[in-house]
Amino acid sequence: MTKDAGKLVHPRTIFDDWRSLTIGIYMALVGYAVMVGIPVISTSWVKNLGFSEIEVGRVAGADLGGLAIGAVISAFFVARVNRRYLAVAAAAVSIAANLLCIFYQSYEATLWLRLAAGIGAGIYTGVAVATIGGHSRPAFAFSLELFAFAGSQGAELKFLPYLSIEGVYVALIMTFVVGLAFISWLPRHPVDKSLDVEVDVEEPDGHKHIEHRHVPAYVPWMVLIAVVFTYINIGAYWTYIELATGDTDASPDWVASMLVYTSVFSVIGCLFAVLLSNRYGLARPLLVTLVFQACIVVMLIFGISNATVTISMFSFNFCWIFVDIYQAATIANVDHSGRYVALLPAAQGVGNFLGPNVAASVLAYNFGYNGVFVMCASASIVAMLVYLYMYLMLRRTIPALANAS
Numbered sequence: 001m002t003k004d005a006g007k008l009v010h011p012r013t014i015f016d017d018w019r020s021l022t023i024g025i026y027m028a029l030v031g032y033a034v035m036v037g038i039p040v041i042s043t044s045w046v047k048n049l050g051f052s053e054i055e056v057g058r059v060a061g062a063d064l065g066g067l068a069i070g071a072v073i074s075a076f077f078v079a080r081v082n083r084r085y086l087a088v089a090a091a092a093v094s095i096a097a098n099l100l101c102i103f104y105q106s107y108e109a110t111l112w113l114r115l116a117a118g119i120g121a122g123i124y125t126g127v128a129v130a131t132i133g134g135h136s137r138p139a140f141a142f143s144l145e146l147f148a149f150a151g152s153q154g155a156e157l158k159f160l161p162y163l164s165i166e167g168v169y170v171a172l173i174m175t176f177v178v179g180l181a182f183i184s185w186l187p188r189h190p191v192d193k194s195l196d197v198e199v200d201v202e203e204p205d206g207h208k209h210i211e212h213r214h215v216p217a218y219v220p221w222m223v224l225i226a227v228v229f230t231y232i233n234i235g236a237y238w239t240y241i242e243l244a245t246g247d248t249d250a251s252p253d254w255v256a257s258m259l260v261y262t263s264v265f266s267v268i269g270c271l272f273a274v275l276l277s278n279r280y281g282l283a284r285p286l287l288v289t290l291v292f293q294a295c296i297v298v299m300l301i302f303g304i305s306n307a308t309v310t311i312s313m314f315s316f317n318f319c320w321i322f323v324d325i326y327q328a329a330t331i332a333n334v335d336h337s338g339r340y341v342a343l344l345p346a347a348q349g350v351g352n353f354l355g356p357n358v359a360a361s362v363l364a365y366n367f368g369y370n371g372v373f374v375m376c377a378s379a380s381i382v383a384m385l386v387y388l389y390m391y392l393m394l395r396r397t398i399p400a401l402a403n404a405s
Contacts, residue, residue, distance in 0.1 A: 015134030019185035024131030025145045026182070027087065029152045030175045031125025031345070034063050034118070036149075037156040041168055045110075048165040055107050061353075062115040068349030070122020071342060078130045079337035082188045087127045091176040093120030098169045105165075117172075124176075125345045129328070130338025131186060138332035139277045142325045143270040150267040192336035213398050220331050220340035222390045224347045227327050229383040230290070231351020233376045234320060236359035237297060241313070244369040248304035255309055262313040269321030277326065281403040282333075283391045286326040290384035293319040294377035301370045333404050355379070 014020060034041065038060050045051045045059060070090070077086055097117035101110060135141035160168055196214050245255045276285045296315045299308060331340050355376075362371040394402035 012136050013134065013191045014187045015131065015191070016136050019182075020131060020187050021135060021141055021144070023179070023182050023185040024128050024134075024141075025148050027124055027128030027179055027186075028132065028145055029148060030179055031067070031121045031128055032149065033152070033156065033172060033175060034121060035067060036153045037160050037168075038064070040157060040160040041165075043161075044163075044165045044168060049105050049107075049110070051107060051110075059107070059111050059114050062111050063118040064349060064352070066115045066118020066120075067122040067125065068346045068353075070119040070124070071126040071344070071346035071349070072122075073119070074123040074126025074130070075339050075342040075346070078127055078342045079190055079339050083127050083131070084183050084186050084188055087124055087183060087186060088180065090120045090123035090127070091180055093117070094124065095120075095173050095176050098173050101169050102166050122345060124179075126342035127186070127338075129344050130190075130342045133328065133332035133335065133338060133341035134187070134190065135332070138329035139282065139325055140274055142328040142332075143274045146321055146324060147267055147270045150270075190337045196336075213401070215334040215398065215401065219390060219394070219401075220335050222386055223327060223331050224340065224343055226383040226386040227344065227347035228351040228354070229379045229386065230323055230327065231348050232355040232358060233293070233297070233351075233379040233383070235352035235355025236372060236379075237316060237355075237376050239356040240359055240369065240372055241309075244300070244372070245304050245309055250304050250306050250309045254306050258310055258313045262317045267321075269318045270325070272318075273322045273325045276322075277329070282326045282330050283387065283402060283404075285322065286330070287384055287387055287391065289319050289322045289326070290380050290387070293323070294380040294384075297373045297376045297380070300373050330404075333401065 042056045042060055045056050051059065074086065074090075094117050097113045097120060101113045101117070104110070104113065132138075132141045132145055160171070163171060242255055245252070273285075293316065296312050296319065300312055328341070328344055331344065335341050358375060359372045362375050363369075365371075367374075391402055
């Protein structure tokens, strides 16, 4: 028995190469492009194709649902198949579906084509996230991805409104084509397929050695479950935060402007997330952040004004970045195959689907928006409790992993 619990060892691999990280981040931005631009694309479906609000909801749901399905598919193959082949096949599906959307614009055709495009994008995104997660400093890698994500979000919302719906489809196609030009930067296979971690342990006499510790499969699965609850909170909050301010002291114009500014502000969270994880590890800041995020939402129960909604939105976005980076990095620390990391978009998609629907049920039972905020806070606390249980279990079995950064 050693006196020191040791520190997790992160050996450098091909995934640390700047080309691997760059193509992984780029592919993630491409895969998430429709999810980011859905407010603008939905409007374009109405204006250019004459879809009703209900039809737009179905088409958007098919696209985002396809993203989750594709992520699940990628999880089955990302550790077994050459990732370059998988990415090319996924890109081909999305390119073909987007191209056909230009020529077949009826509601029924668009519905099924957007489902196909979403599945292709989901597989593509799963490969991308698994590639980013292969970096020896996953918190740093995912912070760069989210930093780029915030920038691409602003660019999409700024420039897509100037395009026709055909132009939007062409833009989506071109992003995949550009990625294919650099597909050789993508590592073909994971370095390791196990859930083992390496721990640098110091003996009582001062000597050090490396030990291999097996990580139970429940660890990544518990993180994925917590991701679902986290995104139930996020999905419901962003769906109803603007509507919830309708009959309050908050100005509608002010709330609308805050939706834009707070999204950009979230970039700052990337830097703080990495600095905190380097000092305190991933688990402890994550636990505190989820509790704080619950408090941010509950605060709105006691009154909504320009001041409170501003504090809530800025804080919520800031915390969202923390949670996303820490969740992704926690899985990446133990999953060398990429199978579980590739499931992150699926878990996020399930949470984003459940959140607004559960919130809608809360409103249907006449609990009002206060009930929605309580539900959001409860989902965040459940996610925290899942992480707390996992953290306490790892503190007893693999302390180095529990305190990993």
